[in-house]
Every structure is written in C-alpha cells, then in structure tokens.
Amino acid sequence: MASLGEVVGALISQISKGRSQADMATLEVAKVYKEHPLLSSFPVPKMTLDEVVIDLKVSISAAPVRKVLSAEAKREILAEIDKMTREAVTSEPSLQKLSRKFPDLSGIMDQTHPKFMERLSELLPEEKEIEPKSIAQAAASVIRGHLTDTVLGADPKVVNKLSKDFLQSESPQIEAKLASQIQAKISGVLEVQPIDKERLEVLVTASELQSIPPEKITTLRLTLREADQSWTQIETEKGEVQEKLVPH
DSSP states (O other), X not given: OEEHHHHHHHHHXXXXXXXXXXXXXXXXXXXXXXXXXXXXXXXXXXXOXXXXXXXXXXXXXXXXXXXXXXXXXXXXXXXHHHHHHHHHHHHSHHHHHHHHHOTTHHHHHHHTHHHHHHHHHHTSOXXXXXXXXXXXXXXXXXXXXXXXXXXXHHSTTOOSHHHHHIXXXXXXXXXXXXXXXXXXXXXXXXXXXXXXXXXXXEEOSHHHHTTSOGGGOXXXXXXXXXXXXXXXEEXXXXXXXXXXXXXX
C-alpha cells in the first residue's frame, strides 16, 4: 500500500524522466542532421508534451492517525532518560554503595556521557513513527552498558565484591526497571504529539482494484503542464557566483 503523495510523485517523476529521455533522443537526431549534407538544412524534429492529462483510479483505504516523534519531543525524552540514568546512581542501593567506595563514579560517567547520549539519540528517529516498548528496551540496554562501563572504569579489575554483585545481579534488574519507566515516558510524550493527518493510503494497482466495488473507486484527474528550467549564474551579496535552476 502506498500513500497518495507517493503515487502522484512517482507519476510526475516518470513523466519528467520521459521528457529527459526524449531530449537525449533529440540530441542524437540533431547530431545526425548536422553531419548529413542534405539533412543539415532541415529543422531538427522534436516532440513536446505541453500538457498531460491523467485519469488516475484509486481506492482510498484509510486516512490513518499517526503519531510521530518531533524534534522537541525527542529532546524531552532524551533529557528524561539522562535524568533517570543519573538518578539510578544515587537511588539504587548497589550503585549507592559503589559511589561511596568510588567517589569519582559520577566523574567517570561524565567522560563517556557524549557517546552515551549519541547512542540514545540514534534510537529515536525524528518525524518517524516509533514503537515505545522496543525503543524503551533498547534504551535500557544502552543505559546498562553505560553504567557497566562506568563501574569498570572505577574498578578495572572487577575484584571488588560490590562491583561483581552489580554487574552480575543488580544491573539486569535496573535495566528491566528503567525499560518500564522509559516506555511509560515515551508513550506519554506521544500522547500529546500532533496528529499527522496528511498521509492518505491508497490502492492503485490493477490487481488491488479488482476486488474493490466500483462505488468505492475514486477517479482523480491530474493535469501536468510543462515548465522548463535552465541553469543561470547568480551573484550573491558577498560577490560569489552560484549556479541555480530558474524558470526558462
């Protein structure tokens, strides 16, 4: 199933490519005419399509309500996940004990913080639909890795019993708890996101339309008119020369 915009865009794209192929063919003919002693005095033939009218039959199957992640919502979620991670260091008993034994635990965490936030950011694509549960589980796994790296940075040989207990027993429990909290946060943010109503899903191929009752098929008339463009050099305010496509 495709969106109406994708179908219309594909039609316009194919017609534009057809015009491009026709121009290439005209160029080949022009070369022949130019080099032929008799044809050189004749005008070079060229076919044009000043206007194309397409009657497109489609069945609009749905106008789904979608909730996508805005840049602002992404920043809010990332900030909350970062806050949850730092709070875990001060609220989880095992990490509290480690913090007392290794006072620089927060400082070590800060060293890998940029990479940590980068990995989290990759999990949250902007302007896309996301599945809160899977994103939350992946984010919790990243947090567990971040905390593990921090503990290993404080106690590289992992000879300390507190470190071993955290890595083997406590960190999986913290991961599960954070996954639940993050899922709730993402779901809450998506609830207040604007609804995307612009995407209309349509059935358009012959095989798809065969099973659709005639009264549920809509005919859209598209009128496409040719508008040529040419490359033009334009001087900017800084005196730089740029090439731009402008109407011919």
